[in-house]
Amino acid sequence: MAQKKKKKIQQDNNKSNGSNINWFPGHMTKAKRQMEENLKKVDFIIEIRDARIPFSSKNPMLDEILGNKPRLIVLSKKDKADPKKTKEWIAYFQNDHERAVALDLIKDSYKNTVIECAQQLCAPLIEKQKRRGINPRALRAMVCGIPNVGKSTFINTLAKRKAAQTGDKPGVTKSLQWIKLDKAIELLDTPGVLWPKFEGEYVGEKLALLGSIRDEVVTQDDLAFYACKWLTEHSPESLETTYGIKLQDNVYDTLLEIGRKRGYLLKGEVDENRLMKSFVKDIRENKLGRITWESVDEQTANGE
Ligand SMILES: Nc1nc2c(ncn2[C@@H]2O[C@H](COP(=O)(O)OP(=O)(O)O)[C@@H](O)[C@H]2O)c(=O)[nH]1
Numbered sequence: 533m534a535q536k537k538k539k540k541i542q543q544d545n546n547k548s549n550g551s552n553i554n555w556f557p558g559h560m561t562k563a564k565r566q567m568e569e570n571l572k573k574v575d576f577i578i579e580i581r582d583a584r585i586p587f588s589s590k591n592p593m594l595d596e597i598l599g600n601k602p603r604l605i606v607l608s609k610k611d612k613a614d615p616k617k618t619k620e621w622i623a624y625f626q627n628d629h630e631r632a633v634a635l636d637l638i639k640d641s642y643k644n645t646v647i648e649c650a651q652q653l654c655a656p657l658i659e660k661q662k663r664r665g666i667n668p669r670a671l672r673a674m675v676c677g678i679p680n681v682g683k684s685t686f687i688n689t690l691a692k693r694k695a696a697q698t699g700d701k702p703g704v705t706k707s708l709q710w711i712k713l714d715k716a717i718e719l720l721d722t723p724g725v726l727w728p729k730f731e732g733e734y735v736g737e738k739l740a741l742l743g744s745i746r747d748e749v750v751t752q753d754d755l756a757f758y759a760c761k762w763l764t765e766h767s768p769e770s771l772e773t774t775y776g777i778k779l780q781d782n783v784y785d786t787l788l789e790i791g792r793k794r795g796y797l798l799k800g801e802v803d804e805n806r807l808m809k810s811f812v813k814d815i816r817e818n819k820l821g822r823i824t825w826e827s828v829d830e831q832t833a834n835g836e
């Protein structure tokens with residue numbers, strides 16, 4: 533393929549997919565500034581995180597600029613996460629000015645949940661307006677989160693529209709549009725795209741494994757090794773039952789065993805390329821079951 537054409541396709545991919553943003557410091561500064569501007573116009577914020585990695589899918593800057601603004605944390609892709617751990621995370625996130633809910637953004641209907649949470653979170657504001665004799669106006673919120681957590685799905689579902697809006701990129705300025713959920717609440721129609729957090733052990737691996745950052749950042753081998761090691765320690769039965777294998781003495785041999793069992797062979801040897809790729813794909817497609825890769829205990833142990 534001509535180099536030019538390749539480049540064009542790459543550019544188009546960048547346009548259509550938020551997960552392909554390259555986060556240069558300039559981007560971050562611009563996104564941060566825009567977020568600060570938009571924050572002034574809303575009463576609370578809806579932060580979407582991936583229920584499978586509630587810690588790694590947060591953005592380090594948001595807490596900093598949010599101040600005391602109420603926040604609704606939506607744990608998305610609940611259908612792919614471990615229900616027991618999701619419950620623990622929800623309890624962990626609730627406090628005076630934060631609520632958390634877990635949702636399947638594609639199948640659940642959640643308009644009323646969002647409205648209810650908004651009214652609880654903004655109760656002090658509503659009270660204040662009433663005391664002053666003002667008719668409470670519609671509460672305003674903006675949606676934000678790192679790439680691929682489900683921001684567009686959330687907004688489009690609530691707005692009952694199909695196509696993702698343009699402008700779902702940091703630094704794209706357009707006039708503010710509000711989506712009315714009912715008379716009590718409005719959403720900014722453009723989400724705030726935040727850069728992923730790369731601090732902390734294996735955060736990059738987890739983000740790549742679950743699709744929030746580009747594959748090229750971490751190799752398929754690294755992802756497969758990381759995932760297989762983690763599963764060996766936390767959920768060995770998912771490996772054994774999914775592939776009908778016995779765990780081996782080390783992660784590499786366990787992976788090779790999976791390859792043999794699946795018949796990924798090349799000239800009598802395990803085709804490792806194919807093995808690593810399809811193992812990572814299986815995890816992304818939830819073939820090993822509903823797995824949450826982070827638990828509340830680790831977080832409290834880390835002083836978060
Ligand atoms: N299974 C499942 N998939 C979801 C959910 N929310 C979003 N997705 C999928 O995740 C991908 C990224 O969603 P998108 O809304 O584009 O994320 P954005 O980058 O934050 O705007 C899409 O393929 C969605 O269909 C969910 O709750 N469950």
Ligand SMILES: [Mg+2]
Pocket residue numbers: 550683684685696700
């Ligand atoms: Mg989007």
